[in-house]
Structures are given as structure tokens and as C-alpha cells.
Amino acid sequence: MTSSVRAELEDETTAAAPRMTLRHQAVAFVVMVAVLAVLPFFVYPIFLMKALCFALFACAFNLLIGYVGLLSFGHAVFLGSAGYVTAHAAKVWGWPPELAILAGTAAAGALGIAVGALAIRSRGIYFANITLALAQMIYFFCLQAKFTGGEDGIQSVPRGMMFGFLDLRDTTVMYFVVLAIFLAGFLLLYRTIHSPFGQVIKAIRENEARAISLGYRPEHYKLIAFALSATLSGLAGGTKAIVFQLASLTDVHWTMSGEVVLMTLLGGLGTVFGPVMGAFLLSTIEHYLAQLGAWVTIVQGVIFVVCVLAFRRGVVGEIARLIRKPL
Amino acid sequence: MRGTPIVSKLLGIPPQALFGQLLIGLINGSFYALLSLGLSVIFGLLNIINFAHGAQYMMGAFVAYFLLQYAGLGYWWALLIAPLLMAAIGMALERTTLNRLYHLDHLYGLLLTFGFALVIQGVFRHEFGSSGLPYPIPPQLSGGQNLGFMFLPNYRAWVIVFSVGVCLGTWFVIERTKLGAYLRAATENPALVRAFGINVPRMITLTYGFGAGLAALAGVLAAPIYQVNPLMGADLIIVVFAVVVIGGMGSIMGSVITGFALGVIEGLTKVFYPEASNTVIFVIMAIVLLIRPTGLFGRSP
Numbered sequence: 001m002t003s004s005v006r007a008e009l010e011d012e013t014t015a016a017a018p019r020m021t022l023r024h025q026a027v028a029f030v031v032m033v034a035v036l037a038v039l040p041f042f043v044y045p046i047f048l049m050k051a052l053c054f055a056l057f058a059c060a061f062n063l064l065i066g067y068v069g070l071l072s073f074g075h076a077v078f079l080g081s082a083g084y085v086t087a088h089a090a091k092v093w094g095w096p097p098e099l100a101i102l103a104g105t106a107a108a109g110a111l112g113i114a115v116g117a118l119a120i121r122s123r124g125i126y127f128a129n130i131t132l133a134l135a136q137m138i139y140f141f142c143l144q145a146k147f148t149g150g151e152d153g154i155q156s157v158p159r160g161m162m163f164g165f166l167d168l169r170d171t172t173v174m175y176f177v178v179l180a181i182f183l184a185g186f187l188l189l190y191r192t193i194h195s196p197f198g199q200v201i202k203a204i205r206e207n208e209a210r211a212i213s214l215g216y217r218p219e220h221y222k223l224i225a226f227a228l229s230a231t232l233s234g235l236a237g238g239t240k241a242i243v244f245q246l247a248s249l250t251d252v253h254w255t256m257s258g259e260v261v262l263m264t265l266l267g268g269l270g271t272v273f274g275p276v277m278g279a280f281l282l283s284t285i286e287h288y289l290a291q292l293g294a295w296v297t298i299v300q301g302v303i304f305v306v307c308v309l310a311f312r313r314g315v316v317g318e319i320a321r322l323i324r325k326p327l
Numbered sequence: 328m329r330g331t332p333i334v335s336k337l338l339g340i341p342p343q344a345l346f347g348q349l350l351i352g353l354i355n356g357s358f359y360a361l362l363s364l365g366l367s368v369i370f371g372l373l374n375i376i377n378f379a380h381g382a383q384y385m386m387g388a389f390v391a392y393f394l395l396q397y398a399g400l401g402y403w404w405a406l407l408i409a410p411l412l413m414a415a416i417g418m419a420l421e422r423t424t425l426n427r428l429y430h431l432d433h434l435y436g437l438l439l440t441f442g443f444a445l446v447i448q449g450v451f452r453h454e455f456g457s458s459g460l461p462y463p464i465p466p467q468l469s470g471g472q473n474l475g476f477m478f479l480p481n482y483r484a485w486v487i488v489f490s491v492g493v494c495l496g497t498w499f500v501i502e503r504t505k506l507g508a509y510l511r512a513a514t515e516n517p518a519l520v521r522a523f524g525i526n527v528p529r530m531i532t533l534t535y536g537f538g539a540g541l542a543a544l545a546g547v548l549a550a551p552i553y554q555v556n557p558l559m560g561a562d563l564i565i566v567v568f569a570v571v572v573i574g575g576m577g578s579i580m581g582s583v584i585t586g587f588a589l590g591v592i593e594g595l596t597k598v599f600y601p602e603a604s605n606t607v608i609f610v611i612m613a614i615v616l617l618i619r620p621t622g623l624f625g626r627s628p
Binding site for chain 2: 008071118121124125126128129130132133136137140141143144166254258261265293294295296297298300302303304305307308309312323
């Protein structure tokens with residue numbers, strides 16, 4: 001990314017007091033967990049599970065755009081193909097949900113390595129273009145392949161018993177399993193961003209030539225980050241397939257890739273909590289506009305335009321600027 | 328031409344099917360070429376990928392439809408008015424919004440035009456639904472020629488000839504005229520060109536307008552072949568992105584040649600291996616990227 005974007009992003013690495021950063025991020029994390037633990041008793045839990053899956057998806061996507069500076073415009077394929085594999089494993093092979101989700105996650109990871117290896121050789125707009133085109137190729141594959149069920153998708157996937165004792169047919173149990181999966185993914189990403197590996201990818205984003213001169217190989221780091229992002233997107237997709245008992249073309253289509261960009265942008269690129277906020281905000285908006293058909297697209301487009309022109313830090317980015325602490 | 332039936336007999340394909348698909352391939356190739364040409368020109372100077380290109384193509388077709396429906400102006404007027412109107416709208420868009428983003432990362436330009444595409448397609452879908460509206464072939468170009476081995480509709484021949492003409496004309500202007508020289512210079516080093524007293528911001532506005540106009544022109548050409556549909560540009564534009572990647576971004580001749588060639592290859596795939604006809608262009612893109620990351624005609628960035 002060029003220097004101008006860096007100025008737009010609030011970056012915790014440059015924060016003067018790392019211990020302070022950790023403390024108030026820990027507070028924010030505890031608040032988030034508390035809210036998410038209480039929310040299902042007030043709000044329709046199926047909706048919350050959908051938002052949580054999208055939140056994990058957006059967090060995984062944010063690892064690339066926010067910390068490596070790569071805009072992938074084809075991330076839906078990792079969400080969607082993991083959904084197909086999970087649904088197929090659970091329904092046709094009769095696997096228990098935890099193994100089915102793992103299979104979907106692994107498939108998305110493998111796909112991520114393949115797509116990433118092709119795409120990371122290019123940068124910026126080229127990268128966005130190439131990921132979009134490769135994703136469209138995989139979309140057409142999913143449309144025509146037999147095991148995906150074409151236009152119908154894979155329907156009535158059994159939720160089953162997780163680890164043999166968690167009955168996922170119970171909505172409350174399902175909700176807390178989804179919450180646990182989301183938090184595990186969230187913490188893994190948080191750890192990654194703040195690890196030495198995370199420092200290197202941020203260094204590559206800031207100045208690739210200098211990172212090379214220091215002896216790092218950007219391709220390796222970018223590929224690992226891409227694969228990790230794809231894997232966690234797959235975790236979100238596999239979980240989503242079990243929750244909704246459905247894997248469909250919607251999750252592989254480029255409109256879904258656009259949505260995850262929008263969630264992350266709305267919440268705040270390169271912020272830890274932004275993608276979660278963005279996913280919940282956008283899911284809420286879409287929930288209320290769902291009956292209005294084409295209006296969803298129009299509103300999404302308007303949010304895109306407003307965010308890009310006037311609101312590039314996103315909701316969490318603006319809050320972070322107000323309290324002068326990175327979130 | 329006496330040899331061709333033997334060739335097709337050897338391959339077990341009826342010649343009508345083969346030439347029919349070749350023709351469809353050339354038609355699709357014309358649209359790929361026109362659209363990727365516009366994308367390339369815009370990309371060269373503005374450094375943004377114009378995601379709204381598909382929406383502008385769709386709007387071109389709709390302008391033709393409106394002109395016929397509400398003003399009684401036929402195809403030939405549409406061919407003139409739609410590109411000019413869309414160019415004007417494009418220039419207004421560039422002046423009011425896109426030009427605020429040039430100091431930022433180029434990705435923001437992509438996101439902004441993506442947002443515009445969503446709004447435009449959403450509004451048209453809301454107003455006209457997802458089903459297509461018919462647009463008649465102009466009477467001067469109805470009918471066709473029997474070439475012996477196949478039937479060639481006049482309108483399709485016109486689309487191919489006209490597209491080639493527009494592509495060559497654009498290539499000539501950019502590569503062989505003074506204006507084109509300014510344009511190429513501004514692509515290389517806008518600050519320096521500005522220092523020579525050339526109004527680069529105005530050139531950028533005109534370039535974006537020209538690209539949008541080309542998209543609308545393709546839309547008018549497409550209206551009688553495909554139906555006028557709010558989503559006609561949405562999926563097409565992704566294929567065109569792949570065409571631009573294969574040809575090499577920023578190369579004028581590259582995108583034209585690649586556009587036509589890929590249209591033909593896609594048509595042939597429909598004859599010999601129909602299952603892959605949707606994906607063949609993307610597969611070619613993946614292979615090209617492995618061998619030449621900058622595309623067939625692209626320079627290294």
C-alpha cells in the first residue's frame with residue numbers, strides 16, 4: 001500500500017505504550033464477549049449466528065487488507081467452498097459436525113494456498129483483479145460440479161452431535177458453539193497480528209523493499225497470511241453451513257466477496273474489532289431490507305460510496321481516533 | 328472454403344455448429360475487446376480499475392431502449408447519443424468524486440466504482456426487474472447472407488466490423504496522434520507533463536468520459552443481440568477483467584487482440600467441450616499468470 005493509506009489506518013504497532021494498548025483492548029474484548037453472551041436471550045439467535053459467521057469471515061479478510069495491504073476480491077470462494085465440503089461431509093458421508101467443519105476448513109486452506117500462490121505474485125489492483133477472476137472460475141465450477149447440487153445447493157444438512165455430547169439441534173447450544181468458534185478464530189487472528197510474524201507482514205505492507213533488504217521473503221509471508229485468511233474464512237463458511245443446514249451458490253458468488261469488503265470497510269480497515277462491528281451492522285441492515293429486494297444492493301452501494309469518500313476509517317477506526325487508542 | 332467441411336467432418340462436428348459458435352465467439356470477442364479497451368485506457372491514465380464499466384455498458388443499452396421507447400429515436404441515433412450521454416455522466420462522476428481519491432491508494436478508486444456499480448444495477452433492477460427488455464434490430468441491418476457453409480446475419484457482421492473499426496480508431500488516436508502522445512506521456516509521468524503546461528486533470532476527466540462512452544457504445548451494439556437487462560454487465564465485466572489481465576493491463580493493442588482471440592477460443596470451447604466454456608477464459612488467465620505475470624502484452628510494473 002502507498003503511504004496515503006497508511007495515514008488512513010490506525011495502526012497499533014506505532015502506539016507509544018504497548019501495555020496500555022493491551023489493557024484497553026482487553027477491556028474491549030471482555031465487553032464484546034459479555035455482550036455476545038447475553039445477546040441471544042434478547043435477539044433472534046439464528047440472526048446472531050449468521051452475524052458471528054460473517055464477523056469471523058470479515059476478521060479473516062481483514063488480516064489481508066488491513067495488515068498485509070492486499071485486497072482480495074474473491075474471498076467468498078473460501079467461505080462458500082468450505083460450506084460445500086462441510087455440508088457434503090455431514091450429509092453424504094455422515095461425519096460428525098466437528099469433523100465436517102474441519103474438513104471444510106482444510107479444503108478452504110488448500111484452495112487458499114493454490115489461489116494465493118497464483119495471486120501474490122502481483123500487487124494492488126492486479127491482485128484484486130486476479131483474485132476476483134480466479135474466484136469466478138471456482139464459482140462456475142461450483143455451479144456445474146455434481147456434488148454441489150448446482151442451483152439447489154446442498155440442503156437439509158444435519159446439525160448432529162458435536163463431540164458426541166453437544167446436541168446442535170438445540171439453538172442455544174448451537175449459538176454458544178458458534179460463539180466459541182468465532183472467539184477461537186478471533187483470538188488466533190489477534191495473536192497472529194501481534195506476533196513476530198505479524199510484525200513482519202506489517203513491515204512488508206509499509207515498505208516491501210526494506211523488508212527484503214532485511215532478509216525477509218515477502219512471498220512466503222504473504223502466502224502464509226493468505227492461506228491463514230482463507231482457512232479462517234473456511235472455518236466461518238463451514239460453521240455457517242452447519243448453522244443454516246445449507247450450502248448454496250450465494251456464498252461463492254462475487255457479491256459475497258463484495259459484502260465482506262464492505263463489512264470490513266464499514267467497521268474499519270486494519271482495526272481488531274472493526275470487522276466484527278461491520279459484520280453486525282451490515283447484517284442488521286440487510287435483515288431489515290431483505291423484503292425489499294433490489295434495495296439491499298442500492299443501500300450497500302451507497303454505504304460503499306459514503307465510506308470511501310468520507311468515512312475511510314470506519315466506525316471502530318473513528319472511535320479509536322476519538323479515544324486516541326487503537327482498537 | 329472447400330476444405331472446411333472435411334475438417335469439420337473429421338472432427339465429427341457439423342459445420343453449421345462450428346461456424347455458428349465461431350461467429351458467436353467473434354461477437355463476444357467484439358464486446359470483450361471494446362470493454363477491455365475502455366478499461367485499459369482508463370487504467371493507463373487514472374490507475375484505477377473501473378468497476379462501474381459493466382454498469383455503464385448496461386446503461387448504454389438502456390439509453391438506447393429509452394430513446395426508442397420515449398423519444399422515437401432509433402438505433403442510429405442511439406449509437407450517437409448513448410455514448411455521448413454516458414461520457415458526460417462519466418465525466419461528471421470523475422469531476423465530483425473520483426478526483427478526490429487520486430492522492431490515496433488506488434484500491435479506493437476500485438471500491439468507489441464498485442459502490443457505484445451496485446447502486447446503478449440496484450436502481451435499474453428495482454425499476455425494471457431482472458427479465459430482459461427486447462430491442463429490435465435496425466431495419467437496414469435485418470436479414471442476412473447465405474455464405475454456403477453458414478448463414479450470416481447482417482447485424483452480427485456489422486457488430487464485428489464496427490467494433491474492429493472503433494478499436495483500430497482508438498489505437499490510432501492513442502499511438503499515432505499528438506493528443507495520444509500527450510496521453511501516453513501523462514500515463515508515464517503526469518507531474519512532468521503538467522510542468523510542460525498541459526492540463527492533465529482535464530485530460531484525466533476526458534479519458535474517463537471516453538472510457539465510459541466506449542462502454543455505452545458496446546451496450547448499444549449489444550442491445551439487439553442480447554436483451555436489455557439490468558444485470559447484463561454484472562458478470563460480463565468479470566470476464567473482461569480476466570481478459571485485461573491476460574492481455575496485460577494498460578496495453579491498448581494487447582487488450583483488443585486478446586479480446587477477440589478469447590471470444591473465439593470461448594466459442595470453440597462451446598463446440599468441443601461445452602462444460603468448460605464458462606471457465607476457459609479464467610483457466611487461460613491462470614496459465615498466463617504462471618508463465619507471464621504481467622500478461623501477454625504487458626510491461627513489467
